[in-house]
Amino acid sequence: MRMAKKLRTILKSGLLIALSIILALGYIVAVPPSTVLALQLQNRGLYIQDSKPGAVTRHSFQFSYASPDAVGSVVIEYCTNPFLELTCNAPAGVDASGAVLADQTGETGFSILSATSNRLVLMRTASAPTVSPSRYVFDNVVNPTGTPDTFYVRISTYASGDGSGSYIDFGAVVNSTTTAIHVSSEVPPILKFCVGLVLADDCSTADDSVIDLGDLTTTRVAYGSSQMIAATNAEFGLAISVYGTTMTSGNNIISPLANPTVSAPGNAQFGLNLRLNSDPAVGANPTGIGITAPTARYDTPNRFAFVSGDTVATSSAATDSRKFTSSYIVNISPSQPPGVYTATLTYVCAATF
Amino acid sequence: MKKIARVVSLLLAVMALVSVSSMSVSAQSNGLGISPRKDYTVQPGKTVKDTLYIRNLSLNQDLQVNIRIIDFGAANETGAPALQLDDKLPQTPWSLKPFVKIQDSVKIAAGKSANVPVTITIPEKQGAGSYYSAVEYTAKNPETKEKVNIAASTASLMFVTVPGEANEKLALKDFGMFVSNLKDESKGDFKSFYLGSTPKEFAYRLQNTGNIAEQPTGSLIVKNMFGATVKEVTDANPKKQLVLIGQTRRIQACLKTSVLDSKDPNVQQSPAQNATCDDPGLLPGRYTAQIALYYGLNGNNSQEILASTSFWYVPWWSIIVLAVAIVLIILLIWLIRRAFSGRRTRYRH
Structure with missing residues (x-):
């Protein structure tokens, strides 16, 4: 009888202790939630001249540098999500490999170091940004294809001349492909x-x-x-x-x-x-x-x-x-x-x- | 006479009786199929011409449809429109009525469809912003006295974006894990401690104080208490829901979605797919969810909203397992102590 009572007490205590340990572990071990990212490119925007899916068109990027550190390169990457810590998956059909830097204002002196289907690297002799905003205009960029949808472009700046190393500033922009008019017959949705x-x-x-x-x-x-x-x-x-x-x-x-x-x-x-x-x-x-x-x-x-x-x-x-x-x-x-x-x-x- | 006689008898008997006679009424079709929504981007000074699809679902009755443009707003935090059927109500600031031309009626034979032309003309000096109204199609039935008359009406929501420098402003009011009210879609609760139940859904509330109906996009990641990313939600607004001008909208999405194909033989076009929130397979512990939302017209600055929240997931089995382990440890300690105190007693003797 005494043994059974003792066992019941031990069981109850065990349950309480278990719950307390789980809660305590969470607070001790947990990484504090991250606050708003500090080094953000400001006033970011992307203008697409012709937003039809698959169109070969002009993409104009605008942003203001946030940090005073010398910038030697800018990486522009087309992705399906905006988080820098996640893998960048290219939107289907996008092709920036033939992009031409048609114009630049603000912080200038850049040229295209490399261009793949979804990644552009601009380089220049590293110098501290003093002018804002800046605009970079690319011709001959192919929009994502398929059903009109939203995509993101991650923009990051670097001290190196080739987009390597830790980034100085980061920001993402969003845009989407659209159709100008809808087909006028029996088509979904209904x-x-x-x-x-x-x-x-x-x-x-x-x-x-x-x-x-x-x-x-x-x-x-x-x-x-x-x-x-x-x-x-x-x-x-x-x-x-x-x-x-x-x-x-x-x-x-x-x-x-x-x-x-x-x-x-x-x-x-x-x-x-x-x-x-x-x-x-x-x-x-x-x-x-x-x-x-x-x-x-x-x-x-x-x-x-x-x-x-x-x-x-x-x-x-x-x-x-x-x-x-x-x-x-x-x-x-x-x-x-x-x-x-x-x-x-x-x-x-x-x-x- | 029957009616008058009844009235007289009512006065005498001081009882209220309402007479209803059973007349037969000629029938009209009350079934419509339409395009539910149209979205346009129209530059100032430009015109867009399109057609709107209407189908008569009845196989044995013609359909006489009245067509008109009506304004709408948000009914609540969901996406149900509050349609302004009363012509006496003032026009909304975002009304498309001044810009749209469409015929006011159409007759469709049984089982047939029609494409009704519509023209949208945006004036040269029209400011950038969102303009929206609904095209209402009402099946016209003869009204009868002494009965309850019912009629079917459908509405196509029409959204026009006039590009340019617009006032775009969304404010995040709430973000967190969410539990929907299964009985009432417009309700639910934010939750941060899941004891026994499984976190499946997150939600955020956005207030629109700009002049553009915004369709935010974004992604969400969930990290465990060791900082490792355990879940990625690529699309935080999978249904492409809108936040109308002046609305506070709640948008929900699943941590893990499964999609069921339609088994309905009556769905003639692409099958309707019902997405449900699945168990995301989280282990017990404390989690942090980070969301990044974006909105902005083509050519305008991309606006960004970043937020994070934390929540606990403590399933019953984890408490039981840990409790059993602790009980075993306590028992072991107790047995060891008992064994030692027993030995000391024997040595004394």
């Missing part, structure tokens, strides 16, 4: 959207736009449903919003539910959700292999809400088809003025950005 009372999975039948809620009484809820399907292969995803009015008759309305609320006959309520409900028994959960999901306000069974302009479902990435069933409820209070009540809801599906 966003597809349909609404109706009952939909085929491919939206091939997407009609019937009217929901009949039947008679409204104070003793039971009126309900109905509609469906919508959304899909996109655009990488940024989509958002479905609902716009419109609550049930309205002239100047009289049935109050919309601003927050998710249970159905309560005898109270003025208009709301919807995108889930399977039991009270009332209406609706269905989202189906399909897509990743679009209802937003929080419309994602609780038996809780209904309606705020015009609300986003009711979103996807932050490309998504396969997802079918949603909107469930609507209407309750009225004894003081609800008589009349003919109508609501018009527009579901708007747009790409996200």
Whole structure:
């Protein structure tokens, strides 16, 4: 008994000690997070005259030297990431091997020592920089090819005349290849959207736009449903919003539910959700292999809400088809003025950005 | 008469009843396929002509589409647009409405598509910056009384960059490891201590106070407590998300991503790919993440944002393993001490 109690105490202590050791080790051994790099080239920029992929064009680099140390060479390197400590992988298709130094201003006297497909080395007799900013213009540079994308250029200065040794200043610039206009035919990406009372999975039948809620009484809820399907292969995803009015008759309305609320006959309520409900028994959960999901306000069974302009479902990435069933409820209070009540809801599906 | 009779009976009975008659209504297509987004770079004084693709998804109903240009902004920290459907709202400072010409309606036969011409003309003296609006396509349905009418509408987001010396300004508000709210994409929490759970995702929040909708790019590296780089994320904005003018935007990315190909037979073009965050395979310990973000128009200075953050990863198994090792050591020490004190007692006797 005493032994068992002792063992339990040892075990608890062991766990506490283990956790403490792990935390302590981390603080003792950890390298302090690095602060902002000190020797940064300032006011850096890259201008590409023709930014089409694969274009043979002019690249103009501008920057200001930060340190007063004598500079004998400048290395300009095209990479897919900006971190100096990581391997520089050349953007596909870029070719600076035929680059010509067409102009230089500011700190001058440079000539091209070497030029490979993604690396240029400029050299001069080492001297301390006194003029800023400086600009170096290269003709006959081939842009990265392929789909328009972003790339980086690492620029570093050296005391040596050949880009070797420790760098004095460093900085990266970013630019991208672009297309001027888009092809105007059926090309991806595409966003597809349909609404109706009952939909085929491919939206091939997407009609019937009217929901009949039947008679409204104070003793039971009126309900109905509609469906919508959304899909996109655009990488940024989509958002479905609902716009419109609550049930309205002239100047009289049935109050919309601003927050998710249970159905309560005898109270003025208009709301919807995108889930399977039991009270009332209406609706269905989202189906399909897509990743679009209802937003929080419309994602609780038996809780209904309606705020015009609300986003009711979103996807932050490309998504396969997802079918949603909107469930609507209407309750009225004894003081609800008589009349003919109508609501018009527009579901708007747009790409996200 | 039925309605009037009901009203009379209502007055007598002091009860509210709303009559709804079940009329049949002729149906129109409510299914559209469109180009979700268009991006242009247009010099001042120049014109761009393009076409916008619209497809009628219904195989048995024609589609009558109303087209108009509407403004939008950011709904929140995500990329959902807040569309301004009300014509009475003032035009946004970045609106494309003054520069765009497009027809106001088109009719598309069942199962067919159309390419609607659009022209964007930027005035000669227009300042550099981002201008954006949405092209809204609304399926036109006859409205009926006494019912809930629903309609489908889609919107293509249109972004135009006018190059030149622009005011470009992004400020980093937050950076760190992040845990998304699976129920609500717009929410989540920054986290720096993972006890049991696995760090898979990082995020940063950028506030745009310039006049260009920026698309930051950058990379991230993760170093362990010995200073060795253990993870590289080449693209810190893999979905090419934008930070709109005036928006504070949260951008998230995975430490390790796996991509699932689409199995949906209804996706007719290139398959949709669903990227998910995978376990990055980190060992227990303290880590430092460093991020370098860049933005800047062609010809403008490249703007750079550098930041670092640290986080702990302590899986349960590491605590248990270490605890067992410590317990064994303590037990060993105890046994040794017991053995020695036993011997001393025998020698005394």
